Amino acid sequence: MRLLAPALVTTAVLLSACGTTETPTSTAPASAAGGPVTVTDSRGKEVALDAPAAKVVVLEWGETEIVTSLGVTPVGVADVAGYKTWNSVVPLPADVKDVGKRNEPSVDSIVALDPDLVIVAEGRDTALVGRLEQYVPVVVTKSSDAAGNFDRLRSDVRMIARAVGKSAEGDRLLSDMDTALAEGREAVEAKGAGGTPFVMADGWSQGSTVSIRPFGKGSLVSDAAEAVGFTNAWTGDVDPQWGLGATDVEGLTALTDPRTMLFYSASEDDVFTTGLAQNPVWQRLPFVANGKVVKLEPGTWTFGGPKSVVHVAEQFVKAATA
Template structure:
């Protein structure tokens, strides 16, 4: 995870998670496909039509957001990249013990994929050079893009709709959207009840590299910040994020521009807590208004910042709990 975050923090265009749009239509005659179900054609983020004999049942994914999408749609993935890491960072849609591990997210094992009798592989554009072509030579592949900071929530659901069409789970996708909208409405009502509507919340994560704390603000356009905005909480970050994920870069000195806001952050037991540990004796950190006034909250572990509706619903709950703390 640290490697992935460093890449995102330093390279704006790196894709961690995805959004795409697709269409489903009959690809042949009126006869059902041999594997059960009508043929399906979807158009992935490349604009490429991907034809399946029937809705995919055995699906491998190379990114964790796609794994969460599938589980949330009622399809347990046949294979997932870095299953241990997924379990450490995403609790919203847990895997059972059936998926096979296919290696790293950027470079899955081609041999393992080829041995699993798959109907479909869902990948992002963060695969290492040449990996996509190797996978696609053996198995149908849907490529999903990174997000869109202009409409992060819409991009998330466009991505879900694409995968739902490929797996024949459109009804479940509609249910996910309805439940998500309900959760946001409930969260907004609770924020208002607490008298917190309009309060400013700076959300970030951080890591330590060679003794230096690198801070990654989730500014307007990031999925988490946009979910917070939908329940009535404003982002105070006065910086522009990357056009895909709405992520920016800062150091501890940069936090002095925030003022007396709520400062919420993510950490993980697998990597430690850069704010509580590395900055514990930092004079600048200790004198920030939100630190002195006790407005710093570490949100619960294993809430995937780049996940799907289930992860974002967890963030709504975490926000309410933090406001009550």
């Protein structure tokens, strides 16, 4: 299922993952344009390039968004069709090559593109990284860290930007994000909606059973919502990398504050409409009864880069200030 999109999600959450708080950094001094570049990735490994990478293959959608936002068109991306469905904020040109699934890309397809660099998210098959490194330099991003996702995002953006020779563009991308979040918070506070409790979720169905995945504190969506003045109401267990939990409709009955708003993501099957609409437990939930359910726009990627963060935040702000 495409909504199981991050590199990994824990078994308790749904199906696997863990992370650390180590952040990648750049260790070499700024090089002249076109000169050698060295970055240190999330493994703590120094990756040296003879020049900023111009031909880049990216194997995760958030990182694909970042590279494209920096003004570099990837020569190859894993699951191009999926990216176009789930991330509409930063479109891909039609000629970007598909190199297979994100969890099982084709090494042959990647190598055939003769890239200068491959960008891989932490948590993917480590054997894949080793195989790719026989042919091409690889940098591994942190991709998510519920202990500090904004700090992690900044590190990933700056590392990628340096690797592709776009450090100034990376700084501007982050600055634009910070400005948008600050303006959003001002709008929410001006409306008197600061501190509004929320729960964010996505979900899927298996037969007649609807599973719900809440985005707890530490998830990127939660960080974005809290940055514009909301308060995450989900207090259940979440995994340490993505900040994601697991529940069902009955589990949502713990959310009793009538001010709570539910936001949800469904770029494909909308189980909140098709699977829950007639469910009596769902109908009695305060945010349902009070008409405070907000579906994020299709193509809103909840594990993306700075532009996705802004897109998420803008929708929270719009809902709070309507």
